[in-house]
Amino acid sequence: MYQPFREYLEQELFRRFDLQSQPIPPGLERQVSDRGKHQATIQSWCYQCPEFRKIRYTYIDGGEASQVFNSVIYPSPCYDLPLLGIDLLSFGKKKILVVLDFQPLFRDEAYQKKYIEPMRELHDNYPDLAQGLEMKFYDANQYFSKYLIFAKTDAETVENRLFPAFRDYLNLYWGLLDRAEPLTDPEEIRRIVKAQKDYDQYSADRDPASGLFSSYFGHEWAEKFLYEFLFADASPLAVSQSKR
Numbered sequence: 582m583y584q585p586f587r588e589y590l591e592q593e594l595f596r597r598f599d600l601q602s603q604p605i606p607p608g609l610e611r612q613v614s615d616r617g618k619h620q621a622t623i624q625s626w627c628y629q630c631p632e633f634r635k636i637r638y639t640y641i642d643g644g645e646a647s648q649v650f651n652s653v654i655y656p657s658p659c660y661d662l663p664l665l666g667i668d669l670l671s672f673g674k675k676k677i678l679v680v681l682d683f684q685p686l687f688r689d690e691a692y693q694k695k696y697i698e699p700m701r702e703l704h705d706n707y708p709d710l711a712q713g714l715e716m717k718f719y720d721a722n723q724y725f726s727k728y729l730i731f732a733k734t735d736a737e738t739v740e741n742r743l744f745p746a747f748r749d750y751l752n753l754y755w756g757l758l759d760r761a762e763p764l765t766d767p768e769e770i771r772r773i774v775k776a777q778k779d780y781d782q783y784s785a786d787r788d789p790a791s792g793l794f795s796s797y798f799g800h801e802w803a804e805k806f807l808y809e810f811l812f813a814d815a816s817p818l819a820v821s822q823s824k825r
């Protein structure tokens with residue numbers, strides 16, 4: 582269902598950037614689950630280039646039971662650009678949740694003006710995809726912008742509305758990168774390294790997918806996938822481990 586989104590992202594990346602494949606820890610790149618009623622395959626890709634220190638995306642194909650396309654693009658720490666975050670989910674055809682955002686590293690006004698305000702026009706063009714839903718797992722004020730795409734929707738809207746929105750948001754993101762001036766002050770660069778690391782820790786601790794991974798591929802695999810691939814700069818919390 583979301584394969585055209587993955588293909589489009591991939592084409593854009595290869596066309597615009599000089600990508601280098603990055604290794605994915607053994608066993609995490611591809612996995613097949615027979616645990617559920619339906620077989621599910623999870624596959625991931627990882628690259629880097631001078632502009633982006635980590636580009637990762639994952640596709641879960643569980644037939645009609647589950648289709649997921651998830652991606653995070655981390656700019657090189659000499660750019661204070663937001664992360665590009667994509668989470669497109671479909672469970673059993675009826676439950677379709679789509680999220681797409683430029684995930685801000687900082688919340689000051691200058692940052693908002695520079696990176697978030699430019700999203701406003703797109704956001705306003707897609708009111709059906711920007712439903713202002715409440716978040717249960719995450720804090721909407723942390724690492725999310727006010728102009729994100731966040732909708733509970735249907736397959737037709739995914740095809741006819743989300744796909745053009747996806748192209749528009751991606752184009753805007755590449756444009757922001759084009760206009761961004763690389764930082765040279767080591768202090769400023771360190772601040773970005775830290776902010777991206779904090780994002781990983783926050784996201785790993787709250788990721789609503791960990792139960793899904795565990796149910797398909799087992800707890801051990803799920804922990805490894807979360808802390809060694811998806812959010813590799815996060816460390817497992819003692820508390821959250823004992824909770825699980």
Ligand SMILES: C=CC1=C(C)/C(=C/c2[nH]c(/C=C3N=C(/C=C4\NC(=O)C(C)=C4C=C)C(C)=C\3CCC(=O)O)c(CCC(=O)O)c2C)NC1=O
Binds near residue numbers: 649666716789
């Ligand atoms: C392969 C990894 C991966 C998967 C499969 C995944 C799935 C995933 N994301 C979810 C919600 C969500 N996901 C996001 C957003 C994001 N999530 C992101 O990983 C990114 C990059 C964004 C940013 C666009 C939001 C905002 C929600 C709703 C959570 C809430 O209500 O708090 C949910 C809960 C759906 C529900 O029952 O309501 C799942 C299972 N998350 C993952 O990280």
